[in-house]
Amino acid sequence: MTQQHRLRMALVQHAPRLGDLGPNLDWTCEVLAQEVARGEDLVVFPELSLCGYFLKDLVPEIAIRLEGPEMGRLIKAVGRGSAVVGAVLESPAHRFYNAAILIAEGRIVHVHRKVYLPTYGMFDEQRYLAAGSRFEAVDLPLAGGGSWRLGILICEDLWHPSSAYLLSRGGADLIICTSASPGRGVAGGQAELGTAALWGAMTKTYAALFTTFLAYCNRVGFEDGHYFWGGSRVLGPDGGLLGGEPAGDQPTILRAELDRGLLRRMRIAYPLLRDEREDVLWQQLKVDPGDV
Amino acid sequence: MSELEINPALCTRILAAFIADEVLKVGAHGVVVGVSGGIDSALSFALAVKALGRSASLGVAMPYRQSSPESLADAQLLAAHLEVELMVVDISPQVDAYFATQPTDDRNRRGNKMARERMSVLYDLSQERTALVLGTSNKSELLLGYGTLYGDMASALNPLGDLYKTQVYQLAEYLGLPSSLIRKAPSADLFEGQMDEQDLGFSYAQADRVLFHLVDQRCPEEEVVAMGFPAELVRTVRDRVRRNQFKRRPPLIAKLSSRTIDLDFRYPRDWGH
Numbered sequence: 001m002t003q004q005h006r007l008r009m010a011l012v013q014h015a016p017r018l019g020d021l022g023p024n025l026d027w028t029c030e031v032l033a034q035e036v037a038r039g040e041d042l043v044v045f046p047e048l049s050l051c052g053y054f055l056k057d058l059v060p061e062i063a064i065r066l067e068g069p070e071m072g073r074l075i076k077a078v079g080r081g082s083a084v085v086g087a088v089l090e091s092p093a094h095r096f097y098n099a100a101i102l103i104a105e106g107r108i109v110h111v112h113r114k115v116y117l118p119t120y121g122m123f124d125e126q127r128y129l130a131a132g133s134r135f136e137a138v139d140l141p142l143a144g145g146g147s148w149r150l151g152i153l154i155c156e157d158l159w160h161p162s163s164a165y166l167l168s169r170g171g172a173d174l175i176i177c178t179s180a181s182p183g184r185g186v187a188g189g190q191a192e193l194g195t196a197a198l199w200g201a202m203t204k205t206y207a208a209l210f211t212t213f214l215a216y217c218n219r220v221g222f223e224d225g226h227y228f229w230g231g232s233r234v235l236g237p238d239g240g241l242l243g244g245e246p247a248g249d250q251p252t253i254l255r256a257e258l259d260r261g262l263l264r265r266m267r268i269a270y271p272l273l274r275d276e277r278e279d280v281l282w283q284q285l286k287v288d289p290g291d292v
Numbered sequence: 293m294s295e296l297e298i299n300p301a302l303c304t305r306i307l308a309a310f311i312a313d314e315v316l317k318v319g320a321h322g323v324v325v326g327v328s329g330g331i332d333s334a335l336s337f338a339l340a341v342k343a344l345g346r347s348a349s350l351g352v353a354m355p356y357r358q359s360s361p362e363s364l365a366d367a368q369l370l371a372a373h374l375e376v377e378l379m380v381v382d383i384s385p386q387v388d389a390y391f392a393t394q395p396t397d398d399r400n401r402r403g404n405k406m407a408r409e410r411m412s413v414l415y416d417l418s419q420e421r422t423a424l425v426l427g428t429s430n431k432s433e434l435l436l437g438y439g440t441l442y443g444d445m446a447s448a449l450n451p452l453g454d455l456y457k458t459q460v461y462q463l464a465e466y467l468g469l470p471s472s473l474i475r476k477a478p479s480a481d482l483f484e485g486q487m488d489e490q491d492l493g494f495s496y497a498q499a500d501r502v503l504f505h506l507v508d509q510r511c512p513e514e515e516v517v518a519m520g521f522p523a524e525l526v527r528t529v530r531d532r533v534r535r536n537q538f539k540r541r542p543p544l545i546a547k548l549s550s551r552t553i554d555l556d557f558r559y560p561r562d563w564g565h
Binding site for chain 2 (some may be wrong): 017018019020034054055056057059084183186187188189190191192193221222223224225227
């Protein structure tokens with residue numbers, strides 16, 4: 001597949017209704033049709049965008065299946081464009097995954113099932129959800145005939161550097177991180193929330209370390225007192241912002257155009273991926289660290 | 293910089309957005325707040341006005357005939373400052389009617405009864421207006437159990453529940469609330485001359501720092517003592533937090549079935565919103 005030089009993407013930062021699949025699906029299909037008609041190549045929605053985040057026992061009640069009617073409607077709405085949509089996905093074996101579904105060419109191109117399910121503090125994902133087991137870079141086919149190689153992470157996945165490492169090793173030129181990050185940390189009088197500051201630092205660092213584009217799509221709104229702080233952004237392989245400043249905490253659509261020229265220039269200037277010593281990693285991973 | 297210092301602009305934005313979001317998405321038209329003349333309810337009320345506007349925020353002062361007149365005066369001063377009307381409901385008739393048949397000199401019983409009468413008035417007015425009762429209990433009070441269960445602790449939404457008392461003051465200063473409310477000594481006003489810090493036996497300034505280390509930072513008690521806080525204070529604060537856990541939880545349900553509310557029937561409150 002030939003690479004496409006530019007990629008127009010839209011990050012849809014919104015507040016889904018919690019556990020109310022129907023209205024969320026209707027709204028998502030409307031936005032998808034509108035954004036694809038506008039000429040966006042790739043439209044990204046946040047983590048669990050079709051159902052909301054703090055679902056608890058709602059998980060099996062709002063889950064969808066890959067072959068279900070909801071997917072049919074989404075595929076139709078995406079048309080000639082492409083999209084990443086978040087949902088709870090029920091497997092044929094009745095396991096429930098926190099999933100991000102990549103749709104293009106009228107089909108499901110890839111499904112990322114969240115590997116790292118946070119179960120601490122306010123989070124309780126392992127109680128309700130099954131964990132995925134792979135990080136995979138895939139080619140996103142585009143209507144013009146070209147493609148972009150990308151990988152998807154869901155929220156907590158990004159807090160484990162091996163996830164981005166594996167996507168990078170798989171050849172990803174774009175890492176998409178969908179998120180439902182509840183804001184917290186106001187002590188000490190800092191200018192921004194502790195969570196927002198950490199995500200800002202991490203996304204910037206990952207983009208630069210893996211010399212890759214990185215799109216972070218977080219949600220907004222409140223669920224049971226939890227504040228989702230938004231801050232969606234697109235970073236270039238130089239760690240710089242594309243498409244303007246990060247979004248605030250209101251519903252919005254952040255647009256950016258990715259240029260392969262920048263990727264090439266950065267990978268020439270900083271050939272970090274070329275120089276990566278996987279043999280060292282392999283060798284050391286073979287040694288059992290024992291209990292730590 | 294103190295560990296308890298907050299960015300007031302950021303916190304105000306989040307708390308106002310919280311009130312607006314949670315009220316409007318459930319289809320309520322506004323909020324009802326009991327305004328005591330103290331700093332906590334003043335802050336809650338001010339945040340509501342910021343979030344929803346004047347007409348959607350009803351402040352209600354509910355004095356008992358022996359309540360301190362300064363409390364009502366401060367509530368009125370606040371309403372004037374926020375340019376909102378203050379509704380005054382005298383709770384003396386219903387409180388006196390009850391104690392006429394159940395007489396007692398126990399000032400805590402009398403105070404708690406009054407707090408619950410106020411709750412009852414607020415919930416009635418909230419129903420009349422299709423509004424939510426906005427809470428005024430701060431994190432210090434909730435952790436120390438310094439409040440009346442189903443009285444002032446009852447609400448639909450509580451914007452102050454994750455702010456220590458000292459942080460309430462920071463926000464109140466930032467929002468420019470009347471200095472007489474900020475400067476006066478905190479009082480639950482359940483009986484004449486009552487002062488929080490006298491009741492508790494320590495100041496909020498001391499307790500908040502201890503609570504921050506014990507609760508937010510999860511430091512072991514001995515580490516907090518090693519930081520220089522008096523061992524007696526640390527122990528008293530820890531004991532109060534533990535002893536009052538029941539006030540922070542819904543009633544216990546005896547489990548019989550395979551799916552019991554709150555034990556293994558777990559749904560978010562914002563279900564469907």
